Amino acid sequence: MAGLELLFNCASNSITCSQDALICFVHWEIVKSGYKCVGIGDEPKDGEKKSELLPHNWNESKELYALRYRSNDDKSNLLLKAFTVDSTLIFNLMDSMTEKVTDLTVTVSEYVDEANLQTFESVFKNTDELTAKLKSSLLPAKKEERQGKTEKKTESERPSNLRDPDSDPLLIPTRGPPRRHPPNWPDPMAPFAAGGADLDPFGGRAGGMIVDPLRAGFPRSGFDPSSGIPGVLPPGAVPPGARFDPFGPVGRHRPGPDPDHMPPPGYDDMFM
Numbered sequence: 246m247a248g249l250e251l252l253f254n255c256a257s258n259s260i261t262c263s264q265d266a267l268i269c270f271v272h273w274e275i276v277k278s279g280y281k282c283v284g285i286g287d288e289p290k291d292g293e294k295k296s297e298l299l300p301h302n303w304n305e306s307k308e309l310y311a312l313r314y315r316s317n318d319d320k321s322n323l324l325l326k327a328f329t330v331d332s333t334l335i336f337n338l339m340d341s342m343t344e345k346v347t348d349l350t351v352t353v354s355e356y357v358d359e360a361n362l363q364t365f366e367s368v369f370k371n372t373d374e375l376t377a378k379l380k381s382s383l384l385p386a387k388k389e390e391r392q393g394k395t396e397k398k399t400e401s402e403r404p405s406n407l408r409d410p411d412s413d414p415l416l417i418p419t420r421g422p423p424r425r426h427p428p429n430w431p432d433p434m435a436p437f438a439a440g441g442a443d444l445d446p447f448g449g450r451a452g453g454m455i456v457d458p459l460r461a462g463f464p465r466s467g468f469d470p471s472s473g474i475p476g477v478l479p480p481g482a483v484p485p486g487a488r489f490d491p492f493g494p495v496g497r498h499r500p501g502p503d504p505d506h507m508p509p510p511g512y513d514d515m516f517m
Contacts, residue, residue, distance in 0.1 A: 248273060248276075248277070248297075249269075249270065249273045250365050252269060252272070252273050252276075252297070252298065252299070253266075253269055253365045253368070254365065255298055255299075256269055256298070256299050256303075257363055257365075259299075259304060260304075260362055260363070261304070261362075262307060262359075262362070263353045263354065263357040263359045263362070264307060264310075264327075264329055264334055264353060265304045265307075265362075266362055266368055266369070267334055267351065267353055267356060267357050268303070268304065268312075268327060268334075269299065270356070270357075270369060270372075270375065271325070271327075271336065271379060271383075272299055272312065272325075274376060274379050274380075274384060275314055275323065275325065275384060276297050278384050278385065278387055279316055279317050279387060280314040280315060280317070280321075280323055281295035281296055281297055281314065281317065282295070282296055282297070282299065282300055282312055282313070282314050283295055283296075283300075283314065283315050284300050284312075284313050285300050285302060285305075285311055285312055285313070286311050286313070287313075287324065289313065295315055295317075299312075300312070307329060308328070308329050309326065309327070309328055309329070310325070310326065310327040311325070311326050312324075312325045313325075320342060321340060321342040321385075322340075322341040322342075323338060323339065323340055323341070323385070324338070324339045324341075325337070325338050326338075332352060332353055332354060333350055333352050333353060334350070334351050334353055335348065335349075335350050336348060336349045336351065336383055338383050338384070338385075340385050343385070345385075347382060347383050347384075347385075348382075348383070349378060349379065349382045349383040351378070355370075355371060356369060356370060356371050356372070356374075356375045357369060357370070358370055469485075471483050471484065471485040471487075
């Protein structure tokens with residue numbers, strides 16, 4: 246705070262109340278943010294120069310303080326106004342570049358010791374708290390902070406080319422090739438591998454057959470439904486060992502005429 250100490254010592258002869266001391270502190274925080282004071286009042290005047298010091302007659306009015314600032318790169322101007330209301334100072338700061346107005350109300354006695362207005366070492370108190378309030382509620386962000394926020398905003402607003410297939414209603418799901426091999430069913434010779442409820446007479450479940458037709462000792466036909474029925478069922482549609490009741494003649498595509506296709510006698514007699 247060496248810079249604030251030099252500023253305070255330069256302005257100490259004109260500091261006559263607690264509000265003056267608080268204005269001095271706020272002025273130095275604005276200077277540290279990259280600005281210099283160019284004058285007092287709302288309107289600019291001829292011959293004004295940027296300075297880190299407070300201008301002449303800066304505290305002429307104890308009810309209303311008005312100070313103007315310009316950034317070090319001459320791209321932005323600030324207008325600071327402070328109104329005295331009872332024991333508080335109400336600060337208003339307008340940034341000409343962003344046209345943004347910020348405000349902050351400060352209780353003067355919480356940060357200035359009126360009994361030590363001429364002693365820099367004891368005139369200010371709770372300076373860290375006051376600085377945090379000024380930076381968060383009143384002062385404009387520094388150039389580096391503004392650029393960082395702009396870059397973060399740009400990255401957050403950048404559209405993503407990646408789509409979630411589960412949430413895209415226009416995305417048609419891919420379909421794999423048809424299954425060419427039967428599924429890996431359990432071994433049909435294993436006890437109760439398939440149709441356990443029917444084949445297990447002692448399992449305590451519904452159903453059950455006393456004799457497993459696959460293991461009854463009788464010769465088995467050569468027809469195996471698990472291998473599929475050409476033109477009717479694909480391979481693997483019937484689990485190995487499961488009971489299967491054909492829903493049509495098993496060789497209905499045999500060569501030769503089908504008796505069901507023969508017309509009934511007299512089908513073309515209109516009087517029948």
